Amino acid sequence: MANVKTLTQRLDQLYEFDREPVTTDKLHSPGKFAALFAGEHVAATEFVIGPMFVLHGVAAKDLFLGLLIGNLLAVLSWAFIVAPIAVRTRLTLYWYLRKIGGPGLTYIYNVANALLYCILAGAMISVSATAVGLAFKIPTPALTDVFPNSVGWALITLLVGSVVTVIAILGFEKVSKFSTVCSPWLFAIFIAGALALLPSLGEIRSLSDFWHIAETKIWNGIAATGQEKYSFWHITFFAWFCNMAMHIDLSDMAIFRFAKNWKYGFFLAFGMYPGHFLAWICSGIMVAAVARKMDPGMMAFTAVGFAGAVAVVIAGWTTANPPMYRADLALQVATPNWKRWRVTLIAGLVTTIVACFPVVFMRLLDFVALYGLILMPIGAVVFTEYWILPKLGLKQYRAETQGLFINYAALFTWVATLVIVFILPIHLFFKWLPGYFIAQAIYILLSLKHKS
Amino acid sequence: MFKIISIFISVMALVVIIGSSLMVFLGKLTLDVYKTWTLLASIIWFVVSPFWMIKKKAVSEGGLN
Numbered sequence: 348m349a350n351v352k353t354l355t356q357r358l359d360q361l362y363e364f365d366r367e368p369v370t371t372d373k374l375h376s377p378g379k380f381a382a383l384f385a386g387e388h389v390a391a392t393e394f395v396i397g398p399m400f401v402l403h404g405v406a407a408k409d410l411f412l413g414l415l416i417g418n419l420l421a422v423l424s425w426a427f428i429v430a431p432i433a434v435r436t437r438l439t440l441y442w443y444l445r446k447i448g449g450p451g452l453t454y455i456y457n458v459a460n461a462l463l464y465c466i467l468a469g470a471m472i473s474v475s476a477t478a479v480g481l482a483f484k485i486p487t488p489a490l491t492d493v494f495p496n497s498v499g500w501a502l503i504t505l506l507v508g509s510v511v512t513v514i515a516i517l518g519f520e521k522v523s524k525f526s527t528v529c530s531p532w533l534f535a536i537f538i539a540g541a542l543a544l545l546p547s548l549g550e551i552r553s554l555s556d557f558w559h560i561a562e563t564k565i566w567n568g569i570a571a572t573g574q575e576k577y578s579f580w581h582i583t584f585f586a587w588f589c590n591m592a593m594h595i596d597l598s599d600m601a602i603f604r605f606a607k608n609w610k611y612g613f614f615l616a617f618g619m620y621p622g623h624f625l626a627w628i629c630s631g632i633m634v635a636a637v638a639r640k641m642d643p644g645m646m647a648f649t650a651v652g653f654a655g656a657v658a659v660v661i662a663g664w665t666t667a668n669p670p671m672y673r674a675d676l677a678l679q680v681a682t683p684n685w686k687r688w689r690v691t692l693i694a695g696l697v698t699t700i701v702a703c704f705p706v707v708f709m710r711l712l713d714f715v716a717l718y719g720l721i722l723m724p725i726g727a728v729v730f731t732e733y734w735i736l737p738k739l740g741l742k743q744y745r746a747e748t749q750g751l752f753i754n755y756a757a758l759f760t761w762v763a764t765l766v767i768v769f770i771l772p773i774h775l776f777f778k779w780l781p782g783y784f785i786a787q788a789i790y791i792l793l794s795l796k797h798k799s
Numbered sequence: 800m801f802k803i804i805s806i807f808i809s810v811m812a813l814v815v816i817i818g819s820s821l822m823v824f825l826g827k828l829t830l831d832v833y834k835t836w837t838l839l840a841s842i843i844w845f846v847v848s849p850f851w852m853i854k855k856k857a858v859s860e861g862g863l864n
Contacts, residue, residue, distance in 0.1 A: 522851045532844050534836075539820035543833055546824060652834025654816075654841040784827045 362786040364709045368437035369604045380606060381614045387531035388622030391474045391662035393537065394643035396589075397630030400582065402474060402490065402641060403712075405569030407561040409579035414627065417586025418619040419595075423596040424587070426612030428726075432733050433603030440600045445727065447732045449746035451753035451756040454723055461678065463718050464670035465694065469701025471670075472511055473708040475663025476504045478644030480658040490704035491573050501703050508699025511671070513665050515695060516688045519672040526665035534621055536658045540650030542630035544636035546555075565635040587621055591719030591779065596726035610695075641709065666786040671698055717773045723779050727786035728757045731794075735787065740793050756793035760786050801831050807846040815840035 349467060400410055436443050445453045477487045485499035495501040545551060549560045570576040593599040594615075603611065633650045634641070647655030673693045677686070701707055707714065736743050746754040768782035817835040822828035 393808075475806070525849075528845065528848050528852045531813060532816075532841065532848075535816040539816050539833075539837060542817070542820040543823040543830060546826065551824075608845055654834070654838045 348389055363493045365620060367741070370437075373605065373660070374607045375605045377607070377611055377614065379403070380602075380611045381617050383602070384614050384618035385621065387681065388528060388617075388618035389534045389537065390622075391471045391643075391659070391666040392711065392715075393622060393626040394474060394630055394647065394659055395470075395641075395708055396645070396715075397627035398587075398639075398641055398643070399565060399632035399712050400577065400627065401631045401634050402571040402639060403574050403577040403581070404568055405566050405577045406568040407558070407566040407583055409577075409584055410566045410631070411626075413582025414586050417583040418623050418710060420583070420587040421590060421594060421623075422613060422615045422620055425599065425615040426610065428730060429594050429597050429599045430603045430606060430609040430612030432597065432729070433600040434606050434609045436600070436616055436733075437604045438600065440597045440729070443597075443600060444729060446744045446747040447729060448725070448754045448757045449751045452746075452758055456722075457676075459721065461674040461676070463721065464674045465698050466707055466714060467696040467718065468667040468670040468674070469508075469704075470708040470711055470714065471667035472508045472698060472702035473663075475511075475642050475660045476500070476644075476666075476702065477505045477642055478647065478659035478663075479503055479507055481644050481648055481656055486531075488490040488647065489607050490571060490641050490709055492709060493704065493706040495703050495705065500705070504702045505699055507660075507663075508695065508702050512669055512695025512699065513596060514525055514664075515668065515671055515675070516691045517666060522668040523672075524666060525709045525710045527669065529665055533658055533662055534626065536647070536651055536655060537626045537629040538549050540655060544633055544650050547636050548632075553686060572745065576586065581774070581776055585716070585779075586619075588719045588776070588779055589623060589715055591726075592722055595779075595783065596719065596722040597729055609702065663776060667698065672694065674698070682711045711773060716779075720768065720775070720779045721765065721783065723782055724761040724786040725757070728760055728790050731787045731790045735791060736794055739791065739795070742797070745797065754792060756797075759791040763789055805847050805850040809844055809851070812840040812844040812847070816844075 405413070432443075441453060441457070444456060448456070480487060480500065480503045483499065483503065485495065485503050488496040488500060495504075545557075545560070548564045549556070550559060551557050569577075588595070604608070608614075630646075632645050637646045637649050640646070642661050644656055646661045649655075651658065671691075671694055674697070675691050678690045678694050679685075732743055742748070745751060745755075764782050764786040767785055768778040771778055771781065773781075816837050818841075819828060819833040823830060823833045
């Protein structure tokens, strides 16, 4: 236990710079928030998610309606769940969770997050590898492949992963700055690719021509072999939970603690509709025009030429960078005497090995669902602690006031909720919603015990 | 003044990318010519836009985009 306590102290030191609540003189204007969000949601994942909807046989009407409603629900989740708590506490999730769950639970949460980040970064490296592989004529794995399909694929992912790791060792911050330059260009590439390939699907002279092509040649309702068919509900829920780690699971408290008003949460619409509506539609059009083959590199090269292939490489790389950074931070705590470059090397190695397995990007939609689901009970605990416990006359922040190392009520809620939702006989995409209320109920019941 | 010129050139680069693809859509430009224009405009974007875009400090705790 002493070792674990030392680890949590080291973790605290890493986050020391944002320990204090944000002061009023450091708050940002609404314009800055709108600009920040506008460029935040166009990334490498969009080259995979849009095509996956096509391959899962969603119908055009279901896709458009599902994305409109799902993204609206996501924006509302930012506005009504994360933003109000962030502007009242002015803390990051890390420090706020520490008050609720204690340093031990915060450490466990961080490690779980780091592992999930490594898988996400690995998937993005795989996406980049599909474009690099074009130059060496290495075939991209099939949609159902779990393991590398060739020595060439393994080598190319190792090569891309190594380059990404070396650049990360030179500095995460430089890549982060570079990624801000990429976002508007990447969005233009998505639009251009779709516009340029649309004529290959049929003649379009009016909106009704487009709709006819959309219904018959793009989102025609026929799932690819071996793929589950998606409905309106799958699309709605996916668009809603796609960024669940940020809204329901509250990691965007880090951003909203700088907001003057909780209503800035609505500005996420500037990010969601270009990124998770238009970009997904555009990449869906592109994949339909390349014979519905799941190969982001080849798809972008066909649609936009060399610039398209470069876009896939850059998008994969810049999207892999932030998760690798988070994994690196968690590893730093566990390896106190190691030099920083060595820690980044290990995080990069793990990520690169994950990237060799095509299943991580071929099953990206399922991974996104799992990623949000695994962290969801903690989001529910934080929400309950902030809003519901005071209304029930229960004490908040027991871990902080009583000096608990781990709030076992929160830990039990996390584990029990995950066990229950994995047993629930419903689709993976829908499990989180009942799970969220189950987690709240468990946490309230356990907190009532302390009242008595 | 330099910043304004950089912003103007950057925006024009994006206009060329989307504009040339629109011309392909309308049947007024071939795919090959559009791809060349897009590549040139992309190079211009990456040369010019850092002058006015690289300022913001990332505050996100990370996650999925």
